Amino acid sequence: MKWVYLVAGIAFYVKMLVVPNPGVELPDFSIVETIVQETGIPNAVSGIILRNRLYDTIFEVVVFTIAIMGARFLLANDKPLTLIYQFNDQPSIVLARLGATISALVSIELAIRGHLSPGGGFAAGVAGGTAIGLIAITSPSEWMQGIYQRWNAAAWEKISVLVFIVLSVITLTGLELPHGELGALFSGGMIPLLNILVAIKVALGSWAVILVFIRYRGLL
Template sequence: MKWVYIAAGIAMFVKMLLIPNPTLNLTDVSIVELVVQDSGVPNAVSGIIFRNRLYDTIFEVVVFTIAILGAYYLLANEKPTTTIYQFTDQPSIVLARLGATITALVSIELAIRGHLSPGGGFAAGVAGGTAIGLVAITSPSVWMQALYKRWHAATWEKISVLIFIALAVVTLSGIELSHGQLGTLVSGGAIPLLNILVAVKVALGSWAAILLFIRYRGLL
């Protein structure tokens, strides 16, 4: 079997040397314009991530999920830390909560309008995770854990991943929603929905990781 792998590698190398890659004639048209027309969203980056390279994006979401599971596995045999130091002075608490509010609003904006302007699901999820982190460093860990369980965040995280994968598979199979009018909020087919699902997944996954590391390692 080893020789089969070696032969395949040599054949691929010869192919790269002898067969040139096809090139496009870009004298009259822009790649960005093609992506915008093809995806139906002004943000060409979102069009590429959630349409042209959607297959890659599926595995990016899966990798993030595996990373959270890996954190659980890494800390499974450790004892929770007995002392968790947090910000207790009022100015720090006020500033952190204010920053969390602003960041949460930015996260929502990036999620629902990421297909129209710079932003998107991953950026929105990171902003949401940052907001949760700012609240976590100024709040009792027991209260944060209880809130996490009360809102069934772990369940919603899993549901968002399953819906994302299902919607992505439908899109890859050639079934697309109507693109609508370019530049409007309800446009771009499934891209806005994929943006929101990724934002929910990343934010809730970040919440789980933050609680996990605070519980076992304290505030680093």
């Protein structure tokens, strides 16, 4: 059967070289401009993710939630480490906390203005998780765990997911907030709210995963 695969591969290669690709006739209007007009925000990517393909985004958030639950479940029966090494030298601590401050500020900016400029909820959540990770590698794990429990981060993570799903279902039914003025901070209907909820979810979920892995695996 190897010669069959070889002939098929050669034939496919010749087809790509000889047969021209069929041309696609696009309409006169720009797809990007249409999305911007329909969503009321200049960031067309956020418009696609949180409006045109909102159904997919809902399940992306759900999959991320399941991944966090899976990490906790798989490590639940493991024995926590008795000794966790941290970065103790002062230059590393200063640089890590400086980076955490910058990442936190970027996270807030991306969450609030992600519908106006490159960015959005997922990018903001990743920046927030990076800030938490930089603090975690230079701070005692018990202190990080205490803050996580004191502020009920796990509960807020679940609440953000539920509110995101509810607002997404409302949007999918056709009900939307006023789009406002294009380019203004309060514009785009539900999209800014969904961005902020995704950012909270991803950042708090990353915090939970970081705590679990540090507790059972140390600094990887």
